[in-house]
Amino acid sequence: MGSMDNTAKRLLQRLVRRIPSQMLKTTLDKWSRLTAAQRQSMDYAESKWALTEKLLAICEENELTVKHIAELEMIHVIENPNLGMWYVFQLMDPQDDAHSVELTQFKEQFKSHLSELIRHVSIKIKKHTDEAVWIRIAWGDTFSRPNHLKPTYVVHYLQTPYVFLTSPTSKQKPLLSQALVLSTRYQAIKDANLSGRKLTAIRDLLMKQYLQVFPTKFPSPLAERNCVVSNLHIEKEQAGSAANRHQMACEAFGDGILPQLQSAVYKLETKFRDHTNKTMTERDEPFKCVVKFASTNLLESLRHSASSGVTSTPVTPLLSSVPLKGKNYFVITDNGPGPSSQMKPSQK
Template identity: 55%
Template sequence: MDEQALAILQRILRKLPSKKTQRTLRTWGCLSAEQLEDLDFTQPKWLILENLVSKCEENRLRLKDVTKLEMVYHMENPNQGTWHALKLAEAEDEAASVDFTQFKEMFVSHLEDAVQHVSVRMKKQDDGAVWIRTAFGDNLTRPNHLKPTYAVHYLQTPYVFILNLSAKHKPFLYQALVLSTRHSAINEAHLSGRSLTALRDLLMKQYQQVFPNQDRTLKERNAPPSHPNIDKEHVNIAERSHQMACEAFGDGALPKLESAVYKLKTRYRGSSEHTLADRDELFRGVVKFSSTNLLESLRHCVSNSMAEGPVTPLFSSITQQGRNYFVITEKVPEATSQTPACTT
């Protein structure tokens, strides 16, 4: 077993919780049932690693087998690192008919044409997600398996999610994705986070949305308990706040986003006597909202009247547009403009 394979094996074992190690190795499928039984998973990890390396060498496993284990680990633990969402654009007529076999053959072919040394491993899951592990090299060096790039694409959808992609290799991967999916372009979706599931659910609308015509049903299901001391007006306000919150962010469990970023390029808006109001130069800054579950926190604030309604488009656009990065600029470029706008 070479140095890269050993380093990858060590890294995976360090990250794996002890209670999940046996299950992950079983899913890997490169060790026999007897070999798995011989491993004592209650031992310290360094000792488990020694025994595991011994069995890998006994089975003459190579680097490609260890990269398969790494891929299993990432598929079982997708909330590692920061994922970035992309959206394919300008689909060709054949885009809807591309199946996994065609996609795999075209992707590998286009990438190998563009990069002399590259290693690609691909796996399709039951939910339609195609996981792609790519290790890049260059004209002089072999693929660096210690710094692989992961991509997840849902066939027959325009969405791709990327993890650990360097700027140097971005054009090659983007080109391979565009050509193999029969599209003409690929764009940043301005959505990122640690939870791959949350990004997918937000873009594909796989969460419980609430629309204005569902007002009566939602009120009946979430009506507050009656109490003789509660004023009817307060009850109505609470109902309206809850309705607005659910229409803006959804009902039930929400995609788990950790942050939303707003980059400001706006003019000063204050008292007309203030000298800053006459400046032509734009104010620039960045505002970041963070939470373990940002959408849930925002919904809670609105639903409990901690924030005034209706919900500002700056927040409702997170779910409506499926993004968490915004640039706030002036609607009109002239110096007299006083109305901010969200742009890409």
């Protein structure tokens, strides 16, 4: 009978603790490492402690290693993509053959490039049903084995320039960037200035998988559907402006169910302008501050505030840039001399 090492045991314990009991059965069923009899012997009504002990004993019996437990973790993360913090990077300048890169070629290239760059690394690649390529990387270094307790997850849809990843360290990021650029046949990669806790939301925002509304000169079905007029004599004018506000709000942010972003951050690096405060106005260095908008569904909140008249319409480009540019992190700088309103959202 084999003996699981401490890392494998800790990874399994952490996984069982993290996965709700009612979800554990379906997760284990998708894992091919237990026999039918072993799966049936699990009693999911038991406590998490008892379930963990039982599963540890089965894994010991099957002589499973940390790589096998990492497969189980990967199944759980793929099935629950909205649990961590995701950051978006964008591939730049595709080479002529970038569009023809397929899964087998990408897998071989990525593994070989990353293994050349770092001596101890463990890479697992799996294609999901929605065409996403999922990569799990456990990082080591010249002297230490890969740390499976702190993996980086990378999601890439082949034939798109977008890469979604959980936070790698500053040491790992250039290695990962280089391996991705080489294996996708692009020439560079940049921070897309978009992040969020829901992978599905930031993916839908970038790939425009939500109902967009475009400006029209004709009476809008949107306005007709959403504008209920109870007293034509009193409310005719109000209804017209309300319908107009709603139309503009939907043109800026979309209609229907919107991608669930949690925040937008604006970092201001501008000149301080106030003729009553010479000390601040005459400073050479820019005035710096950070403004953060946060909500359980930011785009929905912004759309509602514009539609209801809380914020003015047409919607300021500072806010409409979130869905338009697919970003939620902006650095705002002065657009040359002139009033402070002359500012532009510029990329970090």
